[in-house]
Amino acid sequence: MNFESILFPEIDDKRPLVISGPCSAETEEQVMTTAKELSAAGVKIFRAGVWKPRTKPGGFEGVGIPALKWLQQVKKETGMYTATEVATEKHVYEALKHGVDILWIGARTTANPFAVQEIANALQGIDIPVLIKNPVNPDLELWIGAIERIYNAGLRKLGVIHRGFSSSDKTIYRNMPQWHIPIELKRRFPTLPIICDPSHISGRCDLLLKISQQAMDLNYYGLIIESHHSPDDAWSDKNQQITPSILEELLNTLIIRNTVQTTENLSELRSQIDELDNELLQLLSKRMRVSREIGQYKIEHNMPILQTIRYDHILNDRVKQAKSMDMSGEFIKQVLESIHSESVRQQMVVMEKNKK
Ligand code: PEP
Numbered sequence: 001m002n003f004e005s006i007l008f009p010e011i012d013d014k015r016p017l018v019i020s021g022p023c024s025a026e027t028e029e030q031v032m033t034t035a036k037e038l039s040a041a042g043v044k045i046f047r048a049g050v051w052k053p054r055t056k057p058g059g060f061e062g063v064g065i066p067a068l069k070w071l072q073q074v075k076k077e078t079g080m081y082t083a084t085e086v087a088t089e090k091h092v093y094e095a096l097k098h099g100v101d102i103l104w105i106g107a108r109t110t111a112n113p114f115a116v117q118e119i120a121n122a123l124q125g126i127d128i129p130v131l132i133k134n135p136v137n138p139d140l141e142l143w144i145g146a147i148e149r150i151y152n153a154g155l156r157k158l159g160v161i162h163r164g165f166s167s168s169d170k171t172i173y174r175n176m177p178q179w180h181i182p183i184e185l186k187r188r189f190p191t192l193p194i195i196c197d198p199s200h201i202s203g204r205c206d207l208l209l210k211i212s213q214q215a216m217d218l219n220y221y222g223l224i225i226e227s228h229h230s231p232d233d234a235w236s237d238k239n240q241q242i243t244p245s246i247l248e249e250l251l252n253t254l255i256i257r258n259t260v261q262t263t264e265n266l267s268e269l270r271s272q273i274d275e276l277d278n279e280l281l282q283l284l285s286k287r288m289r290v291s292r293e294i295g296q297y298k299i300e301h302n303m304p305i306l307q308t309i310r311y312d313h314i315l316n317d318r319v320k321q322a323k324s325m326d327m328s329g330e331f332i333k334q335v336l337e338s339i340h341s342e343s344v345r346q347q348m349v350v351m352e353k354n355k356k
């Protein structure tokens with residue numbers, strides 16, 4: 001896939017591209033007040049949810065078509081571009097009919113290939129920027145599949161929104177960032193613009209700056225941040241919305257590192273990393289060879305491959321050691337689990353061969 005890396009040549013000359021506005025369009029007054037304050041703060045793209053996916057029925061499910069008229073009004077009065085979420089064919093037709101400039105596909109929709117295909121069919125041959133949020137579950141292939149469906153409908157002005165992934169673990173985040181997933185997406189599709197949504201990642205205002213800064217340090221292209229002229233009165237996502245003036249402050253606080261040139265010092269450090277990775281691989285390959293020898297020994301002595309007590313002991317011991325070496329126990333546990341599962345696989349191959 002080949003994407004246009006600049007979505008809005010008129011406005012995105014400098015990082016970050018900022019999209020802001022309320023979670024939901026609630027009333028004409030709320031939309032217009034928020035939009036005018038944002039425009040005064042220098043924001044050029046206005047977001048507002050017109051149709052809202054809610055976990056349970058009975059909540060505020062969005063104003064629908066009348067809100068599209070308010071977005072037209074925003075465009076007319078402030079000159080901002082407008083963006084909204086579409087989840088069905090009907091949403092696409094209505095949004096296009098009312099001149100919405102940018103569409104986004106929500107996290108729940110991205111997780112559903114039928115819905116994404118329906119949207120792709122409705123967009124066939126239409127040249128409009130579409131931003132695809134990550135699916136709620138941490139599934140990179142599902143995310144890429146959704147991008148491909150829209151791409152295959154002929155659209156090229158595509159971007160993605162990283163809004164975090166749901167998890168059953170209780171964490172400080174509303175949705176876990178799992179940065180490695182968007183980083184891997186960027187590695188596979190370097191020209192695909194990535195926008196971070198710290199509002200839905202954190203679910204709370206006090207983490208917005210930290211997450212936005214992390215996104216900028218990872219060279220993200222833009223930020224989509226929810227704002228409301230009076231967050232306490234918001235009809236949805238009230239804990240994560242900030243006022244336009246707080247947004248302005250946040251944007252002014254961000255440190256944007258733009259240097260692409262590699263300095264000599266950095267090259268030196270990078271070659272050290274290459275060398276260390278090489279040593280790691282050599283060591284791992286040596287460790288696997290020993291594992292295979294152990295596998296052979298177990299066969300000859302009629303022992304099962306998995307010796308849980310020994311494995312528990314290794315884990316506890318190494319975690320303790322790693323902590324004393326300034327690494328997180330969780331990190332080393334994950335590394336050892338991966339190494340252990342590869343060792344078990346290699347020992348099983350040895351067993352298989354012995355059967356023949
Ligand atoms: C939203 O942007 O308001 C929204 C519903 O987001 P998500 O699809 O990421 O939950």
Ligand code: MN
Nearest residue numbers: 023226236237
């Ligand atoms: Mn929201």
